[in-house]
Amino acid sequence: MEAARTVLGVLSGKIDSYKVVDGKHIIVDVKHEHLADVVKAITDELGGIYTVIVGNDARKLDGFFHSIYVFSLDSMKTYLLVRVRLRPELPEVPSITPIVKGANWGEREVKDLLGINILNHPDLRKLILPDVWPDGVAPLRKEFNYQSRPQPSSSTCYVPTRSEDVVTLPYGPYHPLLHEPEYFELHVKGETVVDVEYRGFHVHRGIEKLGESRLTYNQVPFVAERICGICGFVHNVCYCQAVEGAAKINVPERALYIRSLILEVERLHSHLLWLGVACHVLGFDTGFMHAWRIREPIMNLAEALTGNRKNYGLNLVGGVRRDVSKDSAEKVFKILKKVKEDYSKFVNGLIAIRELTKRLEGSGVLPSPDAVSYGVVGPVARASKLKRDVRVDHPYAAYGEVSFDIPTFSEGDNMSRLMVRVEEVYESIKIVEDLIDRMPGGPILAEDIEVPEYREGFSGVEAPRGEDVHYVLTGKYSKVYRWKVRAPSYNNIPALKTMLYECPLSDAPLTIASVDPCFSCTDRLLVVDISNGRKFKVSLKALANGWKP
Amino acid sequence: MVYSEILLATFSALIYPGLLFLVVLGLLTQWYMRKLVGRLQNRIGPKYVGPLGIAQPFADVIKLVFVKEKLSSKGRLDRLLILFMTLGLGALSSAMLFTPISPYVIRGGYDVIAFIYLMIWSTIAFAVIGLSSSNPFTIAGSSRFLTQILFAEPALIISILAATIALTKNSTTPLSIYSSAAYFQISALIAAVLALSFISFFLATIAKTLIKPFDIPEAETELAGGLLAELSGPTLGLAIVFHYSEIAFLALITTMIFLGGPYPFNYGDALGMAVFIVKYVLLLTLMITVKASVGRVRVEQAVSMIKYVILTSVTALILATVF
Numbered sequence: 001m002e003a004a005r006t007v008l009g010v011l012s013g014k015i016d017s018y019k020v021v022d023g024k025h026i027i028v029d030v031k032h033e034h035l036a037d038v039v040k041a042i043t044d045e046l047g048g049i050y051t052v053i054v055g056n057d058a059r060k061l062d063g064f065f066h067s068i069y070v071f072s073l074d075s076m077k078t079y080l081l082v083r084v085r086l087r088p089e090l091p092e093v094p095s096i097t098p099i100v101k102g103a104n105w106g107e108r109e110v111k112d113l114l115g116i117n118i119l120n121h122p123d124l125r126k127l128i129l130p131d132v133w134p135d136g137v138a139p140l141r142k143e144f145n146y147q148s149r150p151q152p153s154s155s156t157c158y159v160p161t162r163s164e165d166v167v168t169l170p171y172g173p174y175h176p177l178l179h180e181p182e183y184f185e186l187h188v189k190g191e192t193v194v195d196v197e198y199r200g201f202h203v204h205r206g207i208e209k210l211g212e213s214r215l216t217y218n219q220v221p222f223v224a225e226r227i228c229g230i231c232g233f234v235h236n237v238c239y240c241q242a243v244e245g246a247a248k249i250n251v252p253e254r255a256l257y258i259r260s261l262i263l264e265v266e267r268l269h270s271h272l273l274w275l276g277v278a279c280h281v282l283g284f285d286t287g288f289m290h291a292w293r294i295r296e297p298i299m300n301l302a303e304a305l306t307g308n309r310k311n312y313g314l315n316l317v318g319g320v321r322r323d324v325s326k327d328s329a330e331k332v333f334k335i336l337k338k339v340k341e342d343y344s345k346f347v348n349g350l351i352a353i354r355e356l357t358k359r360l361e362g363s364g365v366l367p368s369p370d371a372v373s374y375g376v377v378g379p380v381a382r383a384s385k386l387k388r389d390v391r392v393d394h395p396y397a398a399y400g401e402v403s404f405d406i407p408t409f410s411e412g413d414n415m416s417r418l419m420v421r422v423e424e425v426y427e428s429i430k431i432v433e434d435l436i437d438r439m440p441g442g443p444i445l446a447e448d449i450e451v452p453e454y455r456e457g458f459s460g461v462e463a464p465r466g467e468d469v470h471y472v473l474t475g476k477y478s479k480v481y482r483w484k485v486r487a488p489s490y491n492n493i494p495a496l497k498t499m500l501y502e503c504p505l506s507d508a509p510l511t512i513a514s515v516d517p518c519f520s521c522t523d524r525l526l527v528v529d530i531s532n533g534r535k536f537k538v539s540l541k542a543l544a545n546g547w548k549p
Numbered sequence: 550m551v552y553s554e555i556l557l558a559t560f561s562a563l564i565y566p567g568l569l570f571l572v573v574l575g576l577l578t579q580w581y582m583r584k585l586v587g588r589l590q591n592r593i594g595p596k597y598v599g600p601l602g603i604a605q606p607f608a609d610v611i612k613l614v615f616v617k618e619k620l621s622s623k624g625r626l627d628r629l630l631i632l633f634m635t636l637g638l639g640a641l642s643s644a645m646l647f648t649p650i651s652p653y654v655i656r657g658g659y660d661v662i663a664f665i666y667l668m669i670w671s672t673i674a675f676a677v678i679g680l681s682s683s684n685p686f687t688i689a690g691s692s693r694f695l696t697q698i699l700f701a702e703p704a705l706i707i708s709i710l711a712a713t714i715a716l717t718k719n720s721t722t723p724l725s726i727y728s729s730a731a732y733f734q735i736s737a738l739i740a741a742v743l744a745l746s747f748i749s750f751f752l753a754t755i756a757k758t759l760i761k762p763f764d765i766p767e768a769e770t771e772l773a774g775g776l777l778a779e780l781s782g783p784t785l786g787l788a789i790v791f792h793y794s795e796i797a798f799l800a801l802i803t804t805m806i807f808l809g810g811p812y813p814f815n816y817g818d819a820l821g822m823a824v825f826i827v828k829y830v831l832l833l834t835l836m837i838t839v840k841a842s843v844g845r846v847r848v849e850q851a852v853s854m855i856k857y858v859i860l861t862s863v864t865a866l867i868l869a870t871v872f
Contacts, residue, residue: 169685177770188689191848281770283761283845289590355762356844505689506847509771 001026003076010045014038022245024394025458027068027081032093035069035084039096042071048080049388050375051460052486053106054471055114057141061454061481065091065116069103070458070469074393079458079469086116095121102375105494113140128201139209146206146213165189169505173202177281177509182517186500186508193508196500198493208483216478217243217451221315224470227485229310230270233262234463235470235485236315241396242472243317243480246457247450253398255319255444260398261435262305262312263461264428269298270464271421271428272343274516278418279350281513282359287350294342297335304328304335319445329436336429347422360415364499364511367412374495377488378466379424380515382408383416390462402434414507417514451478463488465516489517554653558646561653567642575793576606578800581830582837589841606793613786620781626681630784634791637674640667641798648805649731649816656727661713664726665706671795672698672757675776678788679766682779690775693848694759694766700855701756701763704862708746708753711865712806715742730805733812738872745865747807749858751835754799756855758792760836762843763851800836804829 004026008018014037016029030038042048048071056066064085071080084093095118097104107118108127115138118124126133132152138144167188173181185197207227211220224239225232237259244251272295279287299309305328306312314320351357366376371384381388389406391399407423409416457472466488475481492515499511561567580595580603587594595602621627644667646655655663676698679691715738716729756763759776767775780788804810808828811821846854 167685167689169689176773279844283764283768283770284843286586286590286841287844289592293591353843355846355850358850359844359847504847504849506765506768506771506845 003073003078006076007046007073007080010041011038014041021081021456021458022248024077024245025079025081027083027456029083029085032084032086035082035094036096036099038082039069039099042073042080042082043100046071046073046080047075048073049372049386050100050102050106051079051467051491052469052471052484053103053110054081054482054484055110055116055140056473056482056484057114058473058482059088060142063088065114067093067110067116068471069096070471072388072393072460072467074388077394079394079460081458091116092119093117094119097121100375101370101373102491102494105490112138114138115141128204139206140212144209146209166194171509171512177512178517179277180517184496184512186505188505191505193500193503193505196497198496200493208485211483212475212480215480217474217480218316218478220480220483221317222313224485225311225313225315227487228463230273231266231463231465231468232310233266233312233314234461234468235487236312237263237397238459238461238468238470239472239483239485240315240317241459241461242457242470243451243474244457245459246455246472246474247317247452249318249446249449251319251446252443253440254323254442255446257398257401257435257439258320258324258444259315260402261324261432261439262302262314263397264432264435265298265302265305267428267464268339268425268432269295269302271425272298274421274464274513275347275350275418277516278510278513279356281510282356284353284356287346287356290346294339294346297339301332301335304331316445317451318449319443321445323444324439329439332432332436336433340426340429343425351422357415359507359510360413360418361411362413362415363507364414364417364503364514365412366495366499368410370495370498371412374498375491376466376495377491378463379417379420380466380492380495382406382420384412385410388467390460390467394460396459396461398435401438402431404431404434414510414514454481465489466492489515493517557653561646561651562642565652566645566648566650568638571638571642571645571794571797572790574801575790575795575797576610577603578797578833579606579789579793580604581833582840585834585837586841589837610786610790613789614783617782617786619783622682622684622779625683625779627784630678630681631787633674633677634787637671638791638794640670640674641794643667644798645801647726648801649727649810650801650805654727656722656725658722659724660722661710661724661726661729665709668705669702671791671798672702674791678780679776684779686772686775686778690766690768690772690778693768693772694776696848697756697763697765697851697855700852700859701753704749704753704855704858705757707859707866708750708862709802709806711742711746711862711869712750714866715739715869716806726806730810731816733809735809735812738868742865742869743807745861745868747803749862749865750803750807751832752858753855753862754796754803755836755839756851756858758796758799760796761840762846764845765848765851768845800829800832803832808832 001020004020007026011028014034018026018028020026051070051072054068058064058066065088067084067086069082073080086093093116095107097107105127107121108124110116111118111124112126112128134150134153137150169186169188171184171186172178173183181202183199186193187195207223211223215223221236221239224235227235272291276288276291279291303309305324306314314322366384368385371381371386387406387408392406404427407420409419451474453474453476455474460467460469468488469486471484472480473482496512496515500508503511563569584594595605598604598608644664645651646653647660647664676691676695679687679694713724713729717723717725720728722728759767767777777788811818811825814821814824
């Protein structure tokens with residue numbers, strides 16, 4: 001394998017061993033003292049872009065904790081997984097955040113969920129777990145029962161620093177701008193944002209733990225689909241591909257076409273939804289309503305193809321559960337023709353409104369080098385001059401069979417991010433029509449599927465918001481031993497810090513919306529005590545029982 | 550005689566065309582705006598209360614004032630808020646007595662000064678809404694409102710001055726609102742002055758009443774309602790009544806002074822009344838079309854736009870005084 005030779009050439013002397021997974025992805029084993037050198041070589045010499053960090057409690061397998069750093073080598077069409085084995089009694093690993101900004105969250109997550117200590121990290125506050133989660137309890141370790149509920153500790157909470165001339169504007173956890181709970185704290189001087197604090201994961205649902213402890217490998221896709229309320233099918237496909245890669249299952253061609261088809265339909269309705277939201281944030285509600293009017297036939301299309309507007313429940317490891325009928329395929333052309341007409345009319349009108357475009361141009365800029373360092377994905381990356389698209393960089397499903405363009409813009413501002421999505425809708429329509437035209441016959445589900453124990457699989461899917469990746473390590477009794485999900489917004493949101501710096505307050509909501517952040521339903525509450533600015537996370541039950549700070 | 554005059558004045562101030570009329574017209578105006586914006590946005594708009602949902606705004610206000618509980622937050626000056634909104638509403642009601650549609654008319658030379666004074670009260674009341682709370686959104690909203698109004702209010706005043714000067718050139722009561730409206734005539738000069746001052750008065754009205762693209766102080770998706778973020782229940786109900794009364798008031802003044810009211814017919818004619826209503830509705834339609842076809846601008850964009858509005862009104866004033 002060409003890519004493996006190049007990688008080994010660059011990293012020779014620093015790695016212990018390597019293997020190739022699924023004929024595509026390269027896994028190298030590295031000692032933790034070499035980690036920084038290896039990461040530097042990957043980013044500088046191989047052009048690798050940070051993707052995700054996967055932590056794994058593999059003590060039952062080889063006696064170690066694993067920390068796996070994943071980089072996308074776009075030009076070589078491969079993912080490079082760098083595995084560091086950590087001592088079980090005191091798992092410690094040096095931070096790579098000083099080299100790759102994007103790794104900040106990944107390292108904090110590994111610390112939160114697996115109790116792996118990160119050395120020299122610039123900011124080790126809790127990320128995923130609530131502030132009152134007791135220290136030393138790591139929920140993704142295998143000895144932690146998924147049903148246990150530890151007693152809250154009284155650790156100190158985050159208190160914002162305030163100065164006289166800076167106004168702190170809280171955006172969230174509930175704010176008309178945000179359709180899901182998340183918390184942005186904008187520090188505003190006059191009308192300019194000078195800093196931003198972020199607190200998310202109000203809705204951490206422990207889906208990975210659930211998948212590892214309760215579900216069998218064919219039940220996971222249905223839970224995976226519920227990770228996102230808009231582009232759930234993406235997670236579903238991504239998980240199945242990772243398992244199929246690990247188990248070396250050949251998926252029938254027709255199933256691959258159906259997956260691509262539904263993925264594109266999902267991209268269509270997601271982009272139209274975003275366009276509507278962007279108009280709403282700009283105060284242009286007429287555009288909002290009309291974007292959603294145009295979106296509606298696409299939802300009907302999804303229903304005609306799969307039986308559901310959302311949550312199709314279509315995928316299984318090895319293929320899909322239901323076929324696309326000939327009638328519904330014919331419907332597609334009719335609906336798409338009308339959508340295309342309405343859409344181009346709408347978009348041309350939208351871009352012609354100077355008041356709107358004036359606000360979009362030059363605001364929320366993400367320069368290309370920062371985009372690389374944060375490892376941003378999807379439309380956000382493509383608006384900052386990075387020609388990244390999993391459909392082309394790591395071809396999957398039936399995307400190798402169709403041709404399409406990747407719209408790329410170089411300004412990195414809100415206008416570019418809008419234009420990327422606007423153009424992608426046309427491309428998606430083209431892809432859907434192409435797929436239906438070329439769809440082959442045959443079976444839709446592989447037969448005699450066997451998933452061997454302890455095999456690794458890694459897969460990426462281009463979601464509407466960018467690259468979504470799943471890592472799977474298969475386990476015993478038809479279960480997965482480790483399942484790691486990284487949604488696209490995970491890499492895009494940290495880049496907001498750069499985008500929002502010195503941004504006018506009026507454009508801040510637009511900039512936040514421009515990365516199309518995606519979260520989910522809530523289960524906790526943030527309370528601010530006005531008298532001293534302290535914040536508490538309180539359960540609804542405690543609040544109902546008359547909780548007092 | 551004196552008693553009957555007092556009675557008439559009270560009736561005019563409280564019932565027609567004062568308080569009650571303004572409030573009812575304001576809520577009807579709200580219905581029309583909501584219905585039309587709804588239709589333009591591919592929605593139905595108000596539907597359930599009354600024929601075509603015409604009573605929906607009334608139902609909303611009644612619910613807010615009588616059904617919803619009164620919530621207040623620490624540091625909010627509720628009484629001040631209510632006092633100033635009432636004062637603003639009162640000022641607008643009494644300003645209506647200067648117009649020819651009032652049975653009891655206050656008229657005299659230069660009464661436009663008093664009229665402008667009363668009009669400014671509504672702005673002050675709105676500013677107080679923002680300043681009476683310590684919510685950061687409200688603070689940001691009110692600082693935006695004050696920036697915006699600093700430019701919009703002068704445009705409003707200069708254009709109304711220009712129009713009344715031009716319209717009362719040959720009158721015995723110069724710069725009188727009543728004379729300008731009741732003895733409306735048209736000449737080349739008046740047409741030029743009115744055209745310019747109408748444009749600037751119209752845009753300043755939009756800016757003053759926070760209609761898009763100038764809803765910056767309210768900015769739902771940025772400031773969660775800004776100025777109005779802290780209001781709820783009865784106070785919100787009062788703010789809505791006050792806000793739409795202000796819109797109706799400014800639209801009435803525009804119709805009477807800049808569009809000639811019932812011209813070419815007279816006040817009191819059935820035909821004149823029909824013409825008046827048609828003009829009023831057309832003006833609202835124009836406002837709503839603007840509202841529905843643009844997004845929100847940034848504060849500095851708004852200020853640079855309103856600068857030209859002031860320039861237009863100053864040109865009208867120069868035209869009116871020099872020729």
